[in-house]
Amino acid sequence: MNYLFKLLFVTLIALPLGVNAQCDIPLPNDLNTGSNMTILMTGSFFSQAPILNDDAYLVVLSSDGEVVGDNTVNGSTSSVAAWGDDSSTPEKDGLSSGEVFSLQLVNGIDLYNISNAIFQTGSFTFTINATAVLVSAEFNICLPNIEGCTDPDAFNFDIEANIDNGTCIAKIFGCMDLVAFNYDENANTNDESCIAVIDGC
Numbered sequence: 001m002n003y004l005f006k007l008l009f010v011t012l013i014a015l016p017l018g019v020n021a022q023c024d025i026p027l028p029n030d031l032n033t034g035s036n037m038t039i040l041m042t043g044s045f046f047s048q049a050p051i052l053n054d055d056a057y058l059v060v061l062s063s064d065g066e067v068v069g070d071n072t073v074n075g076s077t078s079s080v081a082a083w084g085d086d087s088s089t090p091e092k093d094g095l096s097s098g099e100v101f102s103l104q105l106v107n108g109i110d111l112y113n114i115s116n117a118i119f120q121t122g123s124f125t126f127t128i129n130a131t132a133v134l135v136s137a138e139f140n141i142c143l144p145n146i147e148g149c150t151d152p153d154a155f156n157f158d159i160e161a162n163i164d165n166g167t168c169i170a171k172i173f174g175c176m177d178l179v180a181f182n183y184d185e186n187a188n189t190n191d192e193s194c195i196a197v198i199d200g201c
């Protein structure tokens with residue numbers, strides 16, 4: 001039931017936002033292949049985490065981005081199982097021995113990549129039946145790619161853009177008042193140079 005709630009929540013909240021692919025919210029998998037590695041996170045690990053929502057959870061990602069473990073977290077000592085591949089099935093459904101994996105935190109509609117991890121024991125390398133103790137890490141919020149003009153001096157600078165798409169338009173200063181004597185039809189930025197029309201002989 002808890003899994004269905006998470007699935008419904010993420011689908012209804014995250015998808016309408018049009019989140020770019022690299023920041024898609026990974027869904028819980030509730031995987032159990034019969035062999036796993038345990039990642040234990042101490043309270044100090046969460047000291048650099050954002051304030052956690054009640055439904056926050058961690059996911060373990062394989063080297064090809066598949067969810068191979070998940071568990072809810074509450075900011076105190078917690079653990080998550082990283083599941084190994086079930087060799088009795090033809091498809092790859094878990095981590096291979098020696099495969100490097102990663103962690104992400106899903107906190108409401110925000111996704112955090114976990115990096116610069118410090119372990120008391122173990123690492124992000126899968127070993128069956130091993131336990132890795134994670135004591136510290138950085139939580140970096142995932143930002144979707146937003147294309148636009150990133151040149152602050154351009155006419156159409158987009159403050160939200162983080163990838164320049166080559167659409168920047170140079171500012172052309174001039175008078176933009178249609179009834180002014182010196183109206184410049186090519187101008188896109190008013191330079192306060194307009195001169196009023198004065199009728200006379």
